[in-house]
Amino acid sequence: MREFPSSREASEKTTQWWTSGSGVSFEGLVKREPGPGTRAESRGVVGGVPARERKAGRGGDCARSRARAPAAMDPFLVLLHSVSTGLSSGELTELKFLCQGRVGKRKLERVQSGLDLFSVLLEQSELDGQRTELLRELLVSLRRRDLLRLLDDFEAGAVARAPAEERDLCAAFDIICEHVGKDWRRLARQLKVSDTKIDAIEVKYPRNLTEQVRESLRVWKNTAREDAEVSQLVDALRACRLNLVADLVMEEQQAQGLQNENESGHSDVSLVSWDSDTPAPRASS
Structure with a gap:
């Protein structure tokens, strides 16, 4: 039986992915204030703490908390992370096969996780929080009723806000x-x-x-x-x-x-x- 990560581990993984280059296509779905960690690679910032402050031992718990808690994450982004976390390697392979007509071969070869695949689909406007039909189709093909329930909950919340x-x-x-x-x-x-x-x-x-x-x-x-x-x-x-x-x-x-x-x-x-x-x-x- 697959073991799923704890909520804290999932949050930390989401934060790491969200602030990395692989999550760039999701940034449009996330409302956040511009901060020192926005361009971590180009400005020498890791975990929201500038390199010079890390060397001097500054930054402390406040900076680490800022790194672990990105502001106002979009519910659809949270849904995609939860779905990706619940996929096995075999199911990811099946999803890549199902997306062959939508995603180019070279892009599919670079997909290593569900988040990678969802990022490509978002970039190509195949998927977003207002159009979840493709995600539902993929989950139905996998026969993952548990993940379909997550999608149902998201859509119910979207209806409540509509x-x-x-x-x-x-x-x-x-x-x-x-x-x-x-x-x-x-x-x-x-x-x-x-x-x-x-x-x-x-x-x-x-x-x-x-x-x-x-x-x-x-x-x-x-x-x-x-x-x-x-x-x-x-x-x-x-x-x-x-x-x-x-x-x-x-x-x-x-x-x-x-x-x-x-x-x-x-x-x-x-x-x-x-x-x-x-x-x-x-x-x-």
């Missing part, structure tokens, strides 16, 4: 994936997904009906872009006589709307109570 319209779409996707089943092809055609793309989805996920449904919805959303709305999904469901599923989507959207209104109301009350200089009226006895 605008209300995006959350509504994701909730509708979940309901459709759960209830549509084998009728997904009819629904996909109603959403103007081409037969060529439908065939490609079946090839990509040959034994996973839920992923077939979800991928068809992703294809529709990516094609429609800003025009993708829950109302279009409801109309397509009713056109396919999937009225029960359409009703479930509508009920969920109404519940989300009420929740958003309640949250907005609580926020307004809080602002009034804190910002108002007028004392609250006393209850009459």
Whole structure:
């Protein structure tokens, strides 16, 4: 059984990789303040401590803490590190094979870890925090349900941070994936997904009906872009006589709307109570 590193070891490895040249393509995903360790190699800085201070014995615990704790690491970067840590050498070889059509031969020969592979995919705009389809496809091919759960958790967090319209779409996707089943092809055609793309989805996920449904919805959303709305999904469901599923989507959207209104109301009350200089009226006895 593979032993996974402790959280402290993983954090230190992430920091070492993040500040090294191999992690350069990930820097766009990380919000951090410019500091003395930003260009460690060119300025003689190691672990955030200039060479002259190391020789003089200065820097101390504060500098070492700064090296171990990079500021505000992007959740997607953390996800990629966790996935890379969980890969065996055989699984890495399989991922490289699956990426042959996307990554050049010379680049693949230089890949020694999952982070190396993800770095190349990021550089080529094949992967980012908003488009995780490729990562999901790779993990499905490996049949790594534990790593897929990490991806699910990341996407759930991204949905929580997304605008209300995006959350509504994701909730509708979940309901459709759960209830549509084998009728997904009819629904996909109603959403103007081409037969060529439908065939490609079946090839990509040959034994996973839920992923077939979800991928068809992703294809529709990516094609429609800003025009993708829950109302279009409801109309397509009713056109396919999937009225029960359409009703479930509508009920969920109404519940989300009420929740958003309640949250907005609580926020307004809080602002009034804190910002108002007028004392609250006393209850009459």
